[in-house]
Amino acid sequence: MLPLHDGxxxxxxxxxxxxxxxxxxxxxxxxxxxxxxxxxxxxxxLHPVWSFHKVLLxxxxxxxxxxxxxxxxxxxxxxxxxxxxxxxxxxxxxxxxLGALAVAVAFTVARRLPVASSESELLVxxxxxxxxxxxxxxxxxxxAINQVIGYVLLENGIYLYGLTQSDRVPFLVELGVLLDVFVxxxxxxxxxxxxxxxxxxxxSARLVHLRER
Amino acid sequence: MxxxxxxxxxxxxxxxxxxxPRVGARAGTVLGVSLLHLVLVGTLWALxxxxxxxxxxxxxxxxxxALSLVSFTFAxxxxxxxxxxxxxxxxxxAAPARGGRxxxxxxxxxxxxxxxxxxxxxxxxxxxxxxxxTLSVAPLIYxxxxxxxxxxxxxxxVLSSVGIALALLGTFFLATAQEAGTPLxxxxxxxxxxxxxxxxxxxxxxxLLLGYGLKMGLAPLHTWKPDTYGEAPSLVGAxxxxxxxxxxxxxxxxxxxxxxHAGIGPFxxxxxxxxxxxxxxxxxxxxxxxxxxxxxxxxxxxxHMGLLALGLGVGGVGSYGAVYHLLNNGLAKAFAFLxxxxxxxxTGTARLDGNRALLRRVPLSAGLLLAGLLALTGSxxxxxxxxxxxxVRATWAGPFRWAALLVCALLAVLFVPFAARVLEAxxxxxxxxxxxxxGPWLIGAPLALAGALLVLGLFLPVPLGDxxxxxxxxxxGQRP
Numbered sequence: 001m002l003p004l005h006d007g008x009x010x011x012x013x014x015x016x017x018x019x020x021x022x023x024x025x026x027x028x029x030x031x032x033x034x035x036x037x038x039x040x041x042x043x044x045x046l047h048p049v050w051s052f053h054k055v056l057l058x059x060x061x062x063x064x065x066x067x068x069x070x071x072x073x074x075x076x077x078x079x080x081x082x083x084x085x086x087x088x089x090x091x092x093x094x095x096x097x098l099g100a101l102a103v104a105v106a107f108t109v110a111r112r113l114p115v116a117s118s119e120s121e122l123l124v125x126x127x128x129x130x131x132x133x134x135x136x137x138x139x140x141x142x143x144a145i146n147q148v149i150g151y152v153l154l155e156n157g158i159y160l161y162g163l164t165q166s167d168r169v170p171f172l173v174e175l176g177v178l179l180d181v182f183v184x185x186x187x188x189x190x191x192x193x194x195x196x197x198x199x200x201x202x203x204s205a206r207l208v209h210l211r212e213r
Numbered sequence: 214m215x216x217x218x219x220x221x222x223x224x225x226x227x228x229x230x231x232x233x234p235r236v237g238a239r240a241g242t243v244l245g246v247s248l249l250h251l252v253l254v255g256t257l258w259a260l261x262x263x264x265x266x267x268x269x270x271x272x273x274x275x276x277x278x279a280l281s282l283v284s285f286t287f288a289x290x291x292x293x294x295x296x297x298x299x300x301x302x303x304x305x306x307a308a309p310a311r312g313g314r315x316x317x318x319x320x321x322x323x324x325x326x327x328x329x330x331x332x333x334x335x336x337x338x339x340x341x342x343x344x345x346x347t348l349s350v351a352p353l354i355y356x357x358x359x360x361x362x363x364x365x366x367x368x369x370x371v372l373s374s375v376g377i378a379l380a381l382l383g384t385f386f387l388a389t390a391q392e393a394g395t396p397l398x399x400x401x402x403x404x405x406x407x408x409x410x411x412x413x414x415x416x417x418x419x420x421l422l423l424g425y426g427l428k429m430g431l432a433p434l435h436t437w438k439p440d441t442y443g444e445a446p447s448l449v450g451a452x453x454x455x456x457x458x459x460x461x462x463x464x465x466x467x468x469x470x471x472x473x474h475a476g477i478g479p480f481x482x483x484x485x486x487x488x489x490x491x492x493x494x495x496x497x498x499x500x501x502x503x504x505x506x507x508x509x510x511x512x513x514x515x516x517h518m519g520l521l522a523l524g525l526g527v528g529g530v531g532s533y534g535a536v537y538h539l540l541n542n543g544l545a546k547a548f549a550f551l552x553x554x555x556x557x558x559x560t561g562t563a564r565l566d567g568n569r570a571l572l573r574r575v576p577l578s579a580g581l582l583l584a585g586l587l588a589l590t591g592s593x594x595x596x597x598x599x600x601x602x603x604x605v606r607a608t609w610a611g612p613f614r615w616a617a618l619l620v621c622a623l624l625a626v627l628f629v630p631f632a633a634r635v636l637e638a639x640x641x642x643x644x645x646x647x648x649x650x651x652g653p654w655l656i657g658a659p660l661a662l663a664g665a666l667l668v669l670g671l672f673l674p675v676p677l678g679d680x681x682x683x684x685x686x687x688x689x690g691q692r693p
Contacts (some may be wrong), residue, residue: 105503
């Protein structure tokens, strides 16, 4: 049977594909919330030694990545009354295929990297794949809110890599990173509200006034 | 103790301004806090023993120089804000909500975050500070609250979030490369540089170069820069061009020092010099057709960031030149932006079409703009002349002699359109050339910055020279 932490990492990896394959923005946001919950559980499962710091980190990650940010983004799409990504720059099938390619490349790369153990090899591969898929979402989708979702994926991927270094990166920094990510998404959300009000749309393809002429 | 105050005072004042706008969000608060910050930085110069409370947070020579630049430009901008908020709105368009808690609060939080970057000796703490800088600047860019500034802030947020995320990944790679010492502590990284894993270090360098290079605005990662500088209020542009870039430079300089010390120079140097030459080339190309004063300053910033990367790439005397140029360019950009800010307050636009005959309409600000042109193109007697000369000479002396020639050629090409546009704005013809009033706060602030730049060009005070040399040694370079 699959060990629990491997299962969680695979879950994180598969949730990327839900984001890639769905046109419904709310499903995309819910996938990132689930991904956040899996990420919050991972440090506890990987090193089951409990300390005050770890409890705080697990709870903080859970609160920020799987409750606060998704709630905020769901509210944003409700107020802007948009539901779907229509006509992304690369179609859904195409982006799923690109995502699969990213996973294949990530596993090949991770095998060649000098990492400590097989369990961190899986972490590194999943991390590279998630980062790549996050970038893919940012680049190929038109709705501005999808760019925020892509950014959340990107941060989740980096967090996965950070888990392999958890004994080296101090606790304070991890909290700082969490706080920064939260404030970042919050500021993006506020700007999103205003873009929606000014342009009557959350289509980032409309933001073309500032160009070199 | 002093360092903790430097961090706590602006952070607390910023939080106060956001939470209790009636008490905190006044021009007086910004001015008072930035002047207090400047006094505290002054005591750090006088009492070097007060360098910091621990290994993570302490002020070395490089940090002190950047901190002084940040503090001085902030004090000048603090004075400028007083005049800016009193000034009646420019005649074009409805007056946006000026002042207010977002503006004052974010300015103060920006000061706190920039201070954190300058005093961080820990690469991950530096990252946290730089991300806080990015986030506190975003609401300031969006201060005018119109479509164009919305578009600018969105581009800025998306691009710099991606950049800063890549830098975080690079920081984690750096931790992976390290085997001995406290993880990610700059001094331990330098001490154990030879034992770093070269493969991971190369990966770390590439990601940190992309991330922090994007924050600096090195081409081809500069695309947000003209839009952001063009749409942000001029005093925010001044802070971004002087201080936000300085913070990003600190990150890049520290990781470059580690990489050079670890012996992967042959991998690092071509990357840095390539980015530098590309930045100069892009700036020269896009300066040609530019009709907007603020966007021109943005491309000039791309150019000077390229010069900083060149200095880091060349190493040796180049490191000294880069730190020296960081100060000079920061002062020059800050006062040029404030001068353009005065012009925008008077004429309502930064575009050339509405800005001619400025010497008759706003003589003092137009004079400052002309001085800014001289400073930014590296003419004597300003400090930029010396530092740019130093950078070109260091490049010529090293193995990249051809790069020095290319840099000289590109600097010459850059000069022509920049000078032509500024001269058109100051001397050109305009039908309604009535004179506008220029308040003392609005003129005094850029004048103080220009005066400091002049001092740096005419004679280098001894303590400053010593710190510059010490900073160059920190980066693995030497004094010329």
